[in-house]
Amino acid sequence: MVGVGGGGLAAGIGLAVKSLRPDVKVIGVQAEGAAAYPPSLAAGHPVVVESPVTMADGIRVGRPGDVPFDLVGEYVDEVRTVTEDALSSALLLCLERAKLVVEPAGASPVAALLSDPESFRGPVVAVLSGGNVDPLLLQRVLRHGMAAGGRYLSLRLRVTDRPGVLASLLAALTVVDANVLDVSHVRTDPRLGLTEAEVELHLETKGPEHCREVTEALRDAGYTVLG
Numbered sequence: 001m002v003g004v005g006g007g008g009l010a011a012g013i014g015l016a017v018k019s020l021r022p023d024v025k026v027i028g029v030q031a032e033g034a035a036a037y038p039p040s041l042a043a044g045h046p047v048v049v050e051s052p053v054t055m056a057d058g059i060r061v062g063r064p065g066d067v068p069f070d071l072v073g074e075y076v077d078e079v080r081t082v083t084e085d086a087l088s089s090a091l092l093l094c095l096e097r098a099k100l101v102v103e104p105a106g107a108s109p110v111a112a113l114l115s116d117p118e119s120f121r122g123p124v125v126a127v128l129s130g131g132n133v134d135p136l137l138l139q140r141v142l143r144h145g146m147a148a149g150g151r152y153l154s155l156r157l158r159v160t161d162r163p164g165v166l167a168s169l170l171a172a173l174t175v176v177d178a179n180v181l182d183v184s185h186v187r188t189d190p191r192l193g194l195t196e197a198e199v200e201l202h203l204e205t206k207g208p209e210h211c212r213e214v215t216e217a218l219r220d221a222g223y224t225v226l227g
Helices: 008-020 037-043 066-075 085-096 108-115 135-148 164-177 208-220
Strands: 028-032 077-082 152-160 179-187 196-204
Touching: 008 066, 028 037, 028 108, 028 135, 037 066, 037 077, 037 152, 077 085, 085 108, 085 135, 135 179, 152 164, 164 179, 164 196, 164 208
Parallel strands: 028 077
Antiparallel strands: 152 196, 179 196
């Protein structure tokens, strides 16, 4: 699998692979917000996607190139699309598990694998092309990828406004092994009753199942979870 922008890289890889192993299936991957190839291949000619939007600027192309389009049509078996959440999760996986700094466009094949692993028959090779990623973008993408992967959890709770309640709440989070990143305590809001307060929590968690465990533990402890 390879990320597809204008189509040059996918066309080159497809041509090389099919020349050596015509039985190997070559799959291109595009970001959903900048996916010009699926409609172009369906139409039989390059189609323009107006205002393509994706964090993966390496494949943010609004129209396939004429020559690459012909080659992709001949040598690439399929072009799939992936979401921004899948791209950020793939980038995080590459960095955390494989210790590889890969730009979002280069991580798009991994995003396709994560999105629908059952649809692939092994062995599978994901071509990671490019590590040109701005540090600030990398920071935002990693934060988004951790949130998408259930590694961050934001909650709002309604509590009784009396001494010791916040300490009890933090103790309950300790029991379920949730790391508190930030706490916001609001007392003055017209939505609140005279003896009520609202607490907003930002937590570091271990995954989707742990997020559910934390939420249920707070409800079982008597806290009103608003979202």
